[in-house]
Amino acid sequence: xxxxxxxxxxxxxxxxxxxxxxxxxxxxxxxxxxxxxxxxxxxxxxxxxxxxxxxxxxxxxxxxxxxxxxxxxxxxxxxxxxxxxxxxxxxxxxxxxxxxxxxxxxxxxxxxxxxxxxxxxxxxxxxxxxxxxxxxxxxxxxxxxxxxxxxxxxxxxxxxxxxxxxxxxx
Numbered sequence: 001x002x003x004x005x006x007x008x009x010x011x012x013x014x015x016x017x018x019x020x021x022x023x024x025x026x027x028x029x030x031x032x033x034x035x036x037x038x039x040x041x042x043x044x045x046x047x048x049x050x051x052x053x054x055x056x057x058x059x060x061x062x063x064x065x066x067x068x069x070x071x072x073x074x075x076x077x078x079x080x081x082x083x084x085x086x087x088x089x090x091x092x093x094x095x096x097x098x099x100x101x102x103x104x105x106x107x108x109x110x111x112x113x114x115x116x117x118x119x120x121x122x123x124x125x126x127x128x129x130x131x132x133x134x135x136x137x138x139x140x141x142x143x144x145x146x147x148x149x150x151x152x153x154x155x156x157x158x159x160x161x162x163x164x165x166x167x168x169x170x
Contacts, residue, residue, distance in 0.1 A: 023162055026109035026144055032129060040067060045092065048142040050106060056136040060096045060156055063138070068092065072158035080155055085148045088141040089167050090157035095139040095147070102133045102151045109144035 026048065033044060033051040044051065045067075057063065064075060072091060080086050080095075085107070095104065106129040133139055141147060143163070159167075 020162060024143070024166065028110055030108045030110075032106070032131065037063075037067070042071070045071065045140070045142075050131075050142065050145060051140040052131060052133070053138045053140070057096075057138055058098075058136055060094055060138055063094065064156070064158070068158055071160070073160050075159070076157045078155050078157065080147075080149060080153045082149050082151050082153070085146055088143060088145045088147065088157075089163065091143055091160050091163050092158040093141040093145075094156040094158070095133065095141065095149070096154045096156065097133040097135060097137055098154065099151070100135060102149055102153060104131045104133055104139060104150070104153070105129070105148045106131060106141075107146035109146070 031049045033047075033049050034054065035044075035051065037053050037055045037057070040051065040053070064072070076090075108127065108129075131139060143166070
């Protein structure tokens with residue numbers, strides 16, 4: 001390989017590292033966006049803020065064909081247990097409530113404490129945001145947001161090509 005090819009490879013690696021770094025960087029501030037489905041634009045998803053969709057959505061998999069059509073490579077469905085703190089390790093985690101109201105406590109990713117051991121409860125600086133997710137509503141959580149649900153909660157996790165690597169390292 002000549003020096004030009006080596007420089008191009010180094011440049012590509014540098015660009016990839018910068019992209020991953022910006023991808024993984026959480027926002028220092030946060031806002032809970034509350035809106036209707038038809039008001040959400042793709043830019044809103046990439047602002048890394050949780051989004052509550054007011055509309056009643058009976059089949060959240062339909063969102064994969066519309067709102068998230070080009071935002072993921074694969075998806076997984078799962079159910080999270082109640083009264084445990086979990087971290088959203090997918091690009092987007094869609095929490096879906098198909099029964100009565102569900103109280104969800106959110107923790108911003110800027111708090112880098114071990115939430116599984118509940119160290120944050122003794123830390124006065126950690127801000128918990130409580131959200132009541134009504135029947136057939138969806139809460140979209142970006143990467144690294146932590147949440148605790150008062151009832152078992154169904155979820156759809158959307159991954160792109162970088163999040164499997166993130167899941168392995170976290």
